[in-house]
Amino acid sequence: MKKSDLHDEVKKMRSLLETSCRMIWEHPEDGGNEKMSADYFRKILGDEGFKIVNEEHLEHAFYAEYGSGKPVIAILGEYDALPGLSQKVADSKAPVEEGAPGHGCGHNLLGSAAAVGAIAVKRYLEAKKISGTVRFYGCPEEELLSGKVKMIYYHMFDGCDFAISWHPMCANMVYDSGYLASASAHFQFKGRSSHAAFAPELGRSALDAVELMNVGVNYLREHVTSKARIHYTTDSGGFAPNIVPPFSGSWYFVRAPYIADVKEILERIRKVAEGAALMTETTVEMKIDYGCCEMLENHAYGDLAYQNMKEVKLPVFDDDETAFAQRLVDTVAKEDARRAQKLYDTESPMVWKLNERNLYQANPLTASSDSGDVSHMMPMCVVSTACWPAGVAPHTWQATAASGCSLGEKGALSAAQIIAGIAYDLYNDPGKRETILEEFREKKDEYAPMYEA
Numbered sequence: 326m327k328k329s330d331l332h333d334e335v336k337k338m339r340s341l342l343e344t345s346c347r348m349i350w351e352h353p354e355d356g357g358n359e360k361m362s363a364d365y366f367r368k369i370l371g372d373e374g375f376k377i378v379n380e381e382h383l384e385h386a387f388y389a390e391y392g393s394g395k396p397v398i399a400i401l402g403e404y405d406a407l408p409g410l411s412q413k414v415a416d417s418k419a420p421v422e423e424g425a426p427g428h429g430c431g432h433n434l435l436g437s438a439a440a441v442g443a444i445a446v447k448r449y450l451e452a453k454k455i456s457g458t459v460r461f462y463g464c465p466e467e468e469l470l471s472g473k474v475k476m477i478y479y480h481m482f483d484g485c486d487f488a489i490s491w492h493p494m495c496a497n498m499v500y501d502s503g504y505l506a507s508a509s510a511h512f513q514f515k516g517r518s519s520h521a522a523f524a525p526e527l528g529r530s531a532l533d534a535v536e537l538m539n540v541g542v543n544y545l546r547e548h549v550t551s552k553a554r555i556h557y558t559t560d561s562g563g564f565a566p567n568i569v570p571p572f573s574g575s576w577y578f579v580r581a582p583y584i585a586d587v588k589e590i591l592e593r594i595r596k597v598a599e600g601a602a603l604m605t606e607t608t609v610e611m612k613i614d615y616g617c618c619e620m621l622e623n624h625a626y627g628d629l630a631y632q633n634m635k636e637v638k639l640p641v642f643d644d645d646e647t648a649f650a651q652r653l654v655d656t657v658a659k660e661d662a663r664r665a666q667k668l669y670d671t672e673s674p675m676v677w678k679l680n681e682r683n684l685y686q687a688n689p690l691t692a693s694s695d696s697g698d699v700s701h702m703m704p705m706c707v708v709s710t711a712c713w714p715a716g717v718a719p720h721t722w723q724a725t726a727a728s729g730c731s732l733g734e735k736g737a738l739s740a741a742q743i744i745a746g747i748a749y750d751l752y753n754d755p756g757k758r759e760t761i762l763e764e765f766r767e768k769k770d771e772y773a774p775m776y777e778a
C-alpha cells in the first residue's frame with residue numbers, strides 16, 4: 326500500500342466523512358455538553374474495530390485505539406460548538422434556532438476528518454501488518470481551552486509518541502508555531518449591603534472593587550509584554566442602584582507568548598485585585614480555572630506536514646460553491662475581506678493554492694488552543710485547509726454556514742488525506758522520527774498541566 330493508495334482509501338470514505346460532518350453540524354453541542362457528538366465518534370470508530378478507552382472523570386473525552394507497538398500516533402479530534410452561533414447554510418444571518426450553539430469554529434469538520442484519517446491509518450496498519458498504533462483522541466471543551474489540559478491531567482495521553490492535529494481555516498497552511506499561552510481566572514469580591522441613600526456609610530460596594538480592579542488592570546497593560554492580551558467581563562453588578570452591591574465579580578482571560586508570562590501577569594492582576602479590595606474594604610478571592618500552554622515549535626515536523634500538504638490534491642470548488650463563498654465574503658467588512666485577500670495572495674473567495682509555510686511566523690496567531698499543552702507532551706504538528714472563504718473569520722455565523730456545506734466538507738477531505746499521509750511517513754521513516762524527536766527533546770521544558778480537579 327503506497328501513500329497514494331492511502332489517499333484513495335480516504336476518498337472512498339467521502340460519504341462517511343460527509344455524513345459525520347453534517348451529523349455533528351446539525352446537532353451542535355457547546356463545550357462540556359458534547360454527549361451526542363462524543364458518542365457518535367465512539368460508535369463509528371468502535372464499529373471499525375478500534376478499542377474505545379474512556380476516562381471516568383471526563384464524560385465526553387475518550388480515545389479509540391488500534392494496533393500494537395511503537396510508534397503510537399495520536400490524531401486529535403474536537404467536536405464542541407460555540408454558544409449563540411446557530412446558523413443555516415445561507416448567505417445572510419439566519420439562525421437555525423435563535424441563541425442556540427453553532428459550529429462557527431468548524432469542529433464538526435475537525436472531528437470528522439480526524440476520525441476518517443484515523444480509520445484510513447488503521448486500515449493501512451491492518452493491511453501492512455507493521456508495528457505501530459493509531460489513536461483517535463476525542464477531545465471535548467476546546468473552546469473552553471480546557472479539555473486537553475484535563476485529559477493530560479488524567480494521563481490520557483501517556484504512551485503517545487507523536488500528535489497530528491488540524492483546523493479548518495480560510496487557507497491551506499502549516500503552523501509550526503503559533504497559539505498563545507492562556508489562562509482563565511475568576512475574581513469574586515464580597516462587600517456589605519446597605520441602603521444606598523439612607524445609610525451609604527454602612528455599605529461596602531463589591532461593584533466599586535470590580536470597577537477599580539478593572540481600571541488598575543487597564544493601567545497594568547502598559548507594563549506587560551506587548552504581545553499579551555488581557556480581556557474581561559463582569560459577572561454580576563448587583564440588584565438595583567439603591568442597594569449597595571454586596572457581591573460582584575470579574576472573569577479574566579490572560580494570553581501571552583509563553584505560559585511563564587501568563588502566570589506572571591496573573592500574579593500581578595491578583596495584586597491589583599487585592600489593592601481594589603483594600604481600597605473598598607471588601608474581600609476578594611481569586612480562582613484560576615485552568616491555563617493552557619503556547620505551542621512548542623517543531624520545524625522538522627512542520628516540514629514533514631508541509632511536504633504532505635503538497636502531495637495531496639487540493640479541492641476544486643465549482644461555480645455554485647465559488648458564488649456562495651463570494652456572497653459570504655460580501656457580508657464581511659470590505660477592509661477585512663481585502664486584508665485577507667492580500668494576506669493569502671488571492672483574488673478568489675476560496676483560497677486554492679498552498680501558501681508558503683510559516684505564514685503565521687510573520688503574522689503570529691493570537692488565538693490559543695488547549696492543543697498547545699499536547700505539544701509539550703510529544704511533538705505535534707498542525708495543518709489547516711481552506712474550508713471557509715478568505716475574509717471569513719472563525720467564531721462567526723459565516724464560518725458556521727461554510728462549515729455546514731460542501732465548502733467545509735471538501736477542505737475536511739483534504740485534511741483527512743494529509744493526516745493519513747503524515748502518519749504514513751512517521752510509521753515508515755525512522756530517521757525522520759528521530760529528527761523530530763531530537764528537536765522536541767532540545768526544546769522541551771518542564772511541563773505540568775495548569776489544572777487541579
Ligand SMILES: [Zn+2]
Nearest residue numbers: 430468719720
Ligand atoms: Zn474556536
Ligand SMILES: [Zn+2]
Nearest residue numbers: 430431432492
Ligand atoms: Zn477551533
